[in-house]
Amino acid sequence: MMWLTWRQFRGSAVMMGAVLLILTAVLALTGPDLAARYAAGIAECVPGNTCADFFDRFFDDYQAPFVAVTLAVLVLPALIGLFWGAPLITRELEAGTHLLVWNQSITRGRWLTVKLGLIGLAAMVAAGLCGLVVTWWSGPLDKSAAPELAQMSPLVFSARGIAPIGYAAFAFALGVTVGMLVRRTLPAMALTVAVFAAIQIAMPLAVRPHLLPPVTGSFELGSVNVDGLQILPQGGGPLELFVRTTAVPGHAGAWVLSSELVDPSGRTLAGSGAKRGPSSTIAGSIPVSTTSGPCARTGGPPSMDACMAEVNRLGYRQRATYQPLERFWLFQWIETGIYALLTLGLTGLSFWWIRRRLC
């Protein structure tokens, strides 16, 4: 049975192997250079405290390959479900060969065990290898990424660590099960992708934020969490502050779930709604003097640092809930475990179905 499984699977396996080999080779050749550039840049920027600038430049240089490899890891499990999972049984049913192979001296339960075991293992190895290589390669970039692409943020988190192993196992089992129920290759493939995509979207939206209760904290306002301020050209009126919704100071790589501007008594400050700020920010109006003092217009726009110091002194804060980067591996294990359970459920269903319902 091993031989037959390998004989039927070897084409796909060789293709996947070749793609992974190329990816690994390219990343292995460019990775050390990337790490060296990062180390050199850090050594240079720390004394002058200019690391924020270095991160911006460094990340900008590599943004395209960063996005490309991240997407590759995200898409790989879907492809496995699509091309390995869904056709596994539909192909036999459509050609009628299930009647050939299930009439050899081997029960269909055992047939399915070997198929699922061997190909499922290959899927997990492929996704695991791909995920870990990409995690290693993009390490320096993850440390310097913009807050929107923080390591805990939904897309990047899903493309790092061991979670892709869980996704691949699940996608494969999903494809097999859907194929068994739908019995036709093309509809099964379409349905597999649709269901997998829906689950992959629902996971970070509905489940992952609550894996552990998020941390709530109040933070002084500064360059990390404020993306600009605004006062009326003629002076007077409130100070409009644009607080980032993706970053909190001192917790680089965290996934910020909510962020708002609060006054000293803890009430949320809404913006005036007059102007839209930069992307990934919310506006808040602070009733601080804009005609005199550090936040006043004196010839030119007010000094950001001085104005922030004044605002912080008055007790205004960013209040945010977030999942810190320290939870990365814990979340990776929990999420992989959830997908492992889903995979086991689908596997059980497919065994039951192949014995009882499928002919």
Next chain:
Amino acid sequence: MTFVLEARALGKKYGKRWALRECTIEIPAGHVVGLVGPNGAGKTTLLKLAGGQLEPTTGGVTVLGGRPGSTPAQLARVGFVAQDTPVYAGLTVAEHLRLSARLNPHWDDGMARERIARLGLVPAHRAGRLSGGERAQLALTLGLCKRPELLILDEPVASLDPLARREFLQGLMEATVEHRLSVVLSSHLVSDLERVCDYLIVLVDSRVQLAGEVDRLLATHHRLTDPRRDPDRLPADQHVVSASHTDRQSTYVVRTEAPIHDPAWTVTPLGLEDLVLAYMDRRPAERRRVALEVQR
């Protein structure tokens, strides 16, 4: 006595439609059994139930004394060649032999190689490139060389031309004699089965209409012809299978254990094909009559 196939009130329902119902048969070992019936009569369903591909809805079936398809040992005792003789298009002939060799404990490799060579199949050819006849022969080889006690073939010659049909059935017959295995094969054509079968099951409208050894069936069925006569006046021990009437004469196919003495009847022997057709004709004939009455 163990039967190769024993069904008790066996039934299979797809959704609301019965594909097979109230099927009770006992097939003794050592026969080549022909399962005949029109398309859609339930032949494939019965064979799949016997092969363990399907689970019965009602009743039960045992094959060689065991539950079909339940264990590897049971699977090893039954060979099954499915309809349209499916093979893996991407695998070569040699790879098919290899997969069967690895999946069957009693696989007879020498016999398989010898058969392949005798049939002129090239081991390195992909099965997808084989003609229908060659593919059927390959599938038969896989079924035979696992050395089963019972070989089930579902419409094995349906897609073959007459010459390939003859060769296939010939090969099957030789193997049957050589290895003394029981065979059940289905067809919707009696002419295919006539040459090879010594036991017959007629399946019409998901019900078994007739089952028995061919010799006995032929000996107990007669065609009676006479100037028009009412069927009520036929002797009581004669069971009328079918009747047809013209203005001048009536023709009956009857089943009876007793010899027919009445000199008024012209008795002619019945061929297997006529016999089967008489049974196949029964139910549609009833319907036809109803339809005519409605029109009148």
